[in-house]
Amino acid sequence: MKHSAVTDKILSNYREGRKAIAWLIDPDKLADKADFLAQLKIVQRHHLDFIFIGGSLVESNGTEEIIATIKQIDTTIPVILFPGNASQFTPNADAILFLSLISGRNPEFLIGQHVTVAPLLAKSKMEVLPTGYMLVDGGVTTSVNYISQTIPLPNNKPEIALATALAGSFLGLKYFYLDAGSGAQVPVSSSIIQAIKSQIDAPLIVGGGLNTLDKVKSSFKAGADVVVIGNGAEKNLSLLTEVLEYVHVLNLSLNIN
Numbered sequence: 001m002k003h004s005a006v007t008d009k010i011l012s013n014y015r016e017g018r019k020a021i022a023w024l025i026d027p028d029k030l031a032d033k034a035d036f037l038a039q040l041k042i043v044q045r046h047h048l049d050f051i052f053i054g055g056s057l058v059e060s061n062g063t064e065e066i067i068a069t070i071k072q073i074d075t076t077i078p079v080i081l082f083p084g085n086a087s088q089f090t091p092n093a094d095a096i097l098f099l100s101l102i103s104g105r106n107p108e109f110l111i112g113q114h115v116t117v118a119p120l121l122a123k124s125k126m127e128v129l130p131t132g133y134m135l136v137d138g139g140v141t142t143s144v145n146y147i148s149q150t151i152p153l154p155n156n157k158p159e160i161a162l163a164t165a166l167a168g169s170f171l172g173l174k175y176f177y178l179d180a181g182s183g184a185q186v187p188v189s190s191s192i193i194q195a196i197k198s199q200i201d202a203p204l205i206v207g208g209g210l211n212t213l214d215k216v217k218s219s220f221k222a223g224a225d226v227v228v229i230g231n232g233a234e235k236n237l238s239l240l241t242e243v244l245e246y247v248h249v250l251n252l253s254l255n256i257n
């Protein structure tokens with residue numbers, strides 16, 4: 001894969017208004033390898049855009065092997081690390097979401113883990129995606145919430161979310177991720193997505209609690225560029241394939257009009 005391949009793919013989708021889906025794989029929750037291989041073959045046929053891999057708290061050290069397995073099946077779907085901390089770094093991914101938790105005030109997640117991993121990243125030459133990560137209140141205490149010991153943004157205060165994203169943008173962050181947290185009861189509100197989309201010229205990733213096609217549609221309609229699906233796919237892979245079909249048709253219609 002070319003060194004800027006992931007950045008190029010995200011940015012060209014963004015500029016052309018093409019929507020994309022990321023499948024979030026939690027390395028601790030993978031069923032057996034044969035199941036995983038079968039799942040990979042299915043999503044590959046449905047034009048999956050990205051694979052994210054990581055978690056707030058990852059106990060196994062199987063990430064490297066999972067990535068190697070993915071690469072055996074498909075070398076075209078970018079595998080992007082979505083790390084909860086520096087120890088989840090592994091050099092065989094294509095890119096890393098270099099998340100700064102700008103909704104919080106915990107220095108460890110604003111800059112601390114980043115310093116720890118930076119020398120490894122420099123050696124690996126991995127693509128780095130500087131991302132303003134904003135945790136939004138999804139109605140339950142999520143793992144990110146607890147592990148990061150930060151207060152999420154209120155889901156009904158778009159002006160605070162926008163001020164946060166603007167600050168991140170002025171700091172030079174290139175991507176923004178609005179996350180209601182894995183398994184959120186309520187996804188990130190459309191008003192927050194819209195507020196950020198209308199003022200910030202950067203790809204917007206949205207995830208957390210998007211466990212039905214309708215919720216995914218609403219996120220895209222409000223302005224999400226990349227939608228992340230984790231729990232929904234863990235419970236039922238056909239949600240992911242249904243969503244992928246929808247996005248494929250949506251993107252085809254862009255070419256026609």
Ligand SMILES: CC(C)=CCC/C(C)=C/CC/C(C)=C/CC/C(C)=C/COP(=O)(O)OP(=O)(O)O
Pocket residue numbers: 026053054055056057082083084085086087089097098099100101108109110113114117133142143144147148181182183
């Ligand atoms: C730059 C590096 C190396 C690390 C960044 C570290 C930061 C700032 C992380 C942000 C806060 C955080 C803990 C994010 C984790 C996000 C993530 C991968 C969530 C996936 O879902 P889980 O929170 O694991 O959900 P479950 O509890 O359902 O498994």
Ligand SMILES: O=P(O)(O)OC[C@@H](O)CO
Pocket residue numbers: 024179180181182183184206207208209210228229230231232
């Ligand atoms: O597992 P779900 O609820 O789909 O959330 C995905 C991701 O945005 C969590 O960080």
Ligand SMILES: [Mg+2]
Pocket residue numbers: 026054055056057143182
């Ligand atoms: Mg997890």
